[in-house]
Amino acid sequence: MGPVSHMSNEHETRCAGAQAGHPLHQAEALQRILDTCMRIPEAEHIPLEAGLGRVLYEDVLAPLNVPPDDNSAMDGYAMRAADLPSSGSASLRLSGRVLAGHPLGSAVGPGECVSIMTGALIPDGADTVVMREQTQAEDGLVRIGPGHRRGENIRRRGEDLRLGEAALARGRRLRPADLGLIASLGIPMIKVFRRPRVALFSTGDEICNLGDSPRGGQIYDSNRYSLRGLLEDLGAEVLDLGILPDEPERLRSALRESALSADAVLSSGGVSVGEADHVTRVLSELGRVSFWKIAIKPGRPLAFGILGQRTLFFGLPGNPVAAMVTFIRFVRPALQRISGQDPEELPSFEVPCLDALKKVPGRTEFQRGTLRRDDAGRLWVGVTGRQGSGILHSMSQATCLIVLEHDRGPVAAGETVTVQLLQG
Numbered sequence: 001m002g003p004v005s006h007m008s009n010e011h012e013t014r015c016a017g018a019q020a021g022h023p024l025h026q027a028e029a030l031q032r033i034l035d036t037c038m039r040i041p042e043a044e045h046i047p048l049e050a051g052l053g054r055v056l057y058e059d060v061l062a063p064l065n066v067p068p069d070d071n072s073a074m075d076g077y078a079m080r081a082a083d084l085p086s087s088g089s090a091s092l093r094l095s096g097r098v099l100a101g102h103p104l105g106s107a108v109g110p111g112e113c114v115s116i117m118t119g120a121l122i123p124d125g126a127d128t129v130v131m132r133e134q135t136q137a138e139d140g141l142v143r144i145g146p147g148h149r150r151g152e153n154i155r156r157r158g159e160d161l162r163l164g165e166a167a168l169a170r171g172r173r174l175r176p177a178d179l180g181l182i183a184s185l186g187i188p189m190i191k192v193f194r195r196p197r198v199a200l201f202s203t204g205d206e207i208c209n210l211g212d213s214p215r216g217g218q219i220y221d222s223n224r225y226s227l228r229g230l231l232e233d234l235g236a237e238v239l240d241l242g243i244l245p246d247e248p249e250r251l252r253s254a255l256r257e258s259a260l261s262a263d264a265v266l267s268s269g270g271v272s273v274g275e276a277d278h279v280t281r282v283l284s285e286l287g288r289v290s291f292w293k294i295a296i297k298p299g300r301p302l303a304f305g306i307l308g309q310r311t312l313f314f315g316l317p318g319n320p321v322a323a324m325v326t327f328i329r330f331v332r333p334a335l336q337r338i339s340g341q342d343p344e345e346l347p348s349f350e351v352p353c354l355d356a357l358k359k360v361p362g363r364t365e366f367q368r369g370t371l372r373r374d375d376a377g378r379l380w381v382g383v384t385g386r387q388g389s390g391i392l393h394s395m396s397q398a399t400c401l402i403v404l405e406h407d408r409g410p411v412a413a414g415e416t417v418t419v420q421l422l423q424g
């Protein structure tokens with residue numbers, strides 16, 4: 001299916017009509033967004049050391065066994081299991097020593113043992129390692145008690161990864177352990193999806209740049225900083241277009257230009273129904289609007305559509321908390337998908353809430369919370385002070401969102417709520 005095939009003009013008109021009165025349910029909005037996302041087609045080869053946070057374009061297959069051969073998991077003595085005593089003790093002749101990186105070159109015979117270090121190859125003949133702490137060595141003899149198992153303390157060839165096995169799958173966003181895993185296979189270069197390029201700008205005559213002196217009624221642009229942080233966390237490349245005044249012509253040229261170079265465009269502000277709110281109209285002139293209202297709080301105005309062939313456009317609300325919350329819930333999964341990654345939800349779970357919360361059925365609400373433990377070790381969530389959608393401090397202090405479902409009414413203190421962590 002093409003990216004926009006379901007957004008016929010007729011469909012748009014119907015939706016625009018329906019949405020004038022009825023904002024979309026958040027689940028439906030997210031589904032529409034995800035249905036529109038196409039993976040970035042290009043890949044690039046990069047050195048493994050630059051791979052953190054990048055998304056694999058193809059499976060990584062193991063070109064060898066890890067570990068390549070049986071080796072010792074302990075410092076101790078390597079011997080034949082047939083020489084282990086079932087009761088009493090056995091004394092074995094100490095016939096040599098194997099260090100990691102220095103194979104023995106001869107075999108361990110019956111009645112013999114060799115001292116062996118962690119990571120050293122198991123010599124021919126031996127099939128068991130007894131820990132040094134469980135032995136007594138004296139006069140060239142090593143005494144071993146009962147209770148040992150054939151094959152103990154040996155790391156088997158291929159026990160971590162077997163030759164030909166998929167170590168990691170296409171679509172995996174690489175974490176530190178993954179980099180180590182790929183390195184253990186001796187692979188220095190990897191094939192990853194190109195990073196998504198995201199154009200970002202703020203709108204509003206009242207918004208000014210850091211470093212400027214605010215004129216009367218002006219405030220500093222905070223959204224471009226919080227949104228850039230969220231984008232960089234996702235591994236996106238940010239094209240910063242600065243601040244645009246509330247002038248349709250300036251918006252038009254910014255959207256035209258960024259549709260050519262970006263995979264997604266993110267604006268904040270100008271999507272409500274105020275007289276200076278031009279974003280949705282300009283989007284409808286230059287591209288296709290899928291929807292512009294969602295039944296959520298904060299963030300009810302959120303315009304989503306397509307510019308050109310496949311550039312996603314998100315017109316985020318201007319209020320700083322609303323801009324972040326809508327990013328986390330709607331933009332993040334979309335960018336993960338175009339990055340080649342399967343959307344990976346932030347962890348969510350149920351906990352009792354310390355505070356009573358106001359809530360009306362008919363929209364999904366997101367409050368900012370922190371998790372705490374009581375004296376009995378039980379986890380609770382509480383809100384981070386005042387919750388206005390302009391109060392960025394509430395977001396800065398939060399470790400999670402409290403998600404109050406669409407149909408839910410008010411929450412009494414002590415009731416269970418769903419929380420979603422802000423970091424994975």
Ligand code: AMP
Nearest residue numbers: 202220221222223269270271317318319
């Ligand atoms: P708007 O959606 O344009 O009506 O903006 C809603 C509110 O968010 C207004 O109070 C704006 O001043 C504020 N706002 C809009 N953009 C930004 C921004 N980039 N940084 C901080 N506040 C903003």
Ligand code: MG
Nearest residue numbers: 203204269270
């Ligand atoms: Mg505005």
